[in-house]
Amino acid sequence: MSAEKATAIVLRTVDFSESSLVVTLFTREFGKVRGLAKGGRRLKGPFESALDLLARCRIVFLRKSSDTLDLLTEAKLERRFRLAGCDxxxxxxxxxxxxxxxxxxxxxxxxxxxxxxxxxxxxxxxxxxxxxxxxxxxxxxxxxxxxxxPSLDRCAECAKPIALSGRITFGLLDGGALCGRCRQGKxxxxxxxxxxxxxxxxxxxxxxxxxxxxxxxxxxxxxxxxxxxxxxxxxxxxxxxxxxxxxxxxx
CATH class of the missing domain: 1.20.1440 (de novo design (two linked rop proteins))
Known part of the structure; x- marks a missing residue:
């Protein structure tokens, strides 16, 4: 296992034990990472309360080679999500x-x-x-x-350009706009x-x-x-x- 460093957004946290968390993060360098943060629920420790939902933080984690959870070893808060008002x-x-x-x-x-x-x-x-x-x-x-x-200016079925005027047929199963010929029977x-x-x-x-x-x-x-x-x-x-x-x- 090698230690990796990344900038991450906290997407989800689930209590794992009295002191630990399972954390889902989206990182800039590695994409989505799911890791076990041992001691992540403690106010003091290697995570410094950085694992709040929607927070951006710098993390260090050990990437596992199997399908098991990665091991999150450190997190430092860069920005906490706080609304400017009560919206x-x-x-x-x-x-x-x-x-x-x-x-x-x-x-x-x-x-x-x-x-x-x-x-x-x-x-x-x-x-x-x-x-x-x-x-x-x-x-x-x-x-x-x-x-x-979705295809917005060409037919999702035949790729014919569609004139964006009036009403357009949009096929949810087909992935976008449909021309007059291809919309039949959809x-x-x-x-x-x-x-x-x-x-x-x-x-x-x-x-x-x-x-x-x-x-x-x-x-x-x-x-x-x-x-x-x-x-x-x-x-x-x-x-x-x-x-x-x-x-x-x-x-």
Missing amino acids: LAGLYAAYYTAELLDALTDDHDPHPALFDLADETLAGLAAGDEVGKRLLRFELGGLRELGHL RKVASVNAGVLRIMARFADAGEAWRRIEIDARSRGELRGLLNHFVCHLLGRKPRLHDYLGQLAGR
Whole structure:
């Protein structure tokens, strides 16, 4: 076993014993890491209370060669997640960010750009950024980074370019927009405003253009509903935090 060092975001903690924790972290260098932190529940020790949910920390861990848990030996807090105000929507969005990171990534599969996006998302939510836009940016940017972004301007079936005007057929089972010919006989399809797909593309793109986008309430609700259904299909289940995200349609 070799000692590895990494910058990590704490996604989940589970009590293992009176003094120890099983911790799920998303690291910039190694991807998702699941480790046993012996003494992690103690206020004093090698972890210095650094393993709070959503905290960013520097960790040292021993990587196991088998499927057993890695051994977390040290953690130093770099930033604790604290909201600037009493905004429950921001807190739920942060928890949802951690849930998606855990659900959509594999152990020891690094995605540095995804780590940076998640770190930026949590910092923005803590600072009081507009919750709805910040969360859309994470979801769509994360789907792009992981190769799960739906086809938005070409038919997901035949790859024919689609004119983004009027109403567009979106196939949940097919992975995106469908042209008039390919939509025939498809199951689990939705009719969405073309403007919603354009907004999704802008939020998925790299860069800062998404910050300047203004989304009207109707489009925001339609987009939130479509994205929720797409994520549920991708995961094969409903995320635990989805019930708390309905309020974001109006934010």
